[in-house]
Amino acid sequence: MQSRGDQSTAHRIAADLEIAILKREFENGVRLDENELSARFGVSRTPVREALGRLALTGLVVQMPRRGTFVRQPGPAELLEMFEVMAELEASCGRLAARRADASQVEAIRKADTACGNALPAGDPNAYYAENETFHQAIYDASGNRFLVGKALRLQRRLMFFRQMQLHLRGRPAESRAEHAAILVAIESGDGDRAATLLRAHVAVQGEKFHSLVVHLNRNEW
Known part of the structure; x- marks a missing residue:
């Protein structure tokens, strides 16, 4: 079970990534690397993974098994x-x-x-x-x-x-x-x-x- 701190961190990361994607810092189809994001936010991969899962629910990213998470901009x-x-x-x-x-x-x-x-x-x-x-x-x-x-x-x-x-x-x-x-x-x-x-x-x-x-x-x- 995640602690409240982990959930809060994941929420913050998801919010920051949402803004970055909406501002098109990440273009359509770009793969979001968990290791790079962990370094960017100074956290472990666990809250990053949780944040990406939250973004997937919004449709901003798509998660593909064994391939990773990719930015999805609307056509x-x-x-x-x-x-x-x-x-x-x-x-x-x-x-x-x-x-x-x-x-x-x-x-x-x-x-x-x-x-x-x-x-x-x-x-x-x-x-x-x-x-x-x-x-x-x-x-x-x-x-x-x-x-x-x-x-x-x-x-x-x-x-x-x-x-x-x-x-x-x-x-x-x-x-x-x-x-x-x-x-x-x-x-x-x-x-x-x-x-x-x-x-x-x-x-x-x-x-x-x-x-x-x-x-x-x-x-x-x-």
């Missing part, structure tokens, strides 16, 4: 499916937020939208993304549904790299901010259906937007 078809689910989750959050948000929660969304606007002039998509992430999380919180929030946060994190990457498409940050403004108005006015429709369109990457994202990723050796 275009799976990526589109994930964005479709993300769009529906955010639509649900927006609908509930418009109906349930109190004054302080609406103000939090408003402040996050203002921060997004303040990040635009710098022309740094990564800086904008950080504020954009806060805007969406404020809407999640305002939904008042903890189960839904948990699902949305997990998929938002899984799509972190790709959501950030699409903001590098020409003109996308400005478009995103304009979409935020309309979403905010719908939530402020209590129009749940309008908020859901706008958030669904805001998050979805279908058609030309998805094609542009895939092309951009290919140029970065996806």
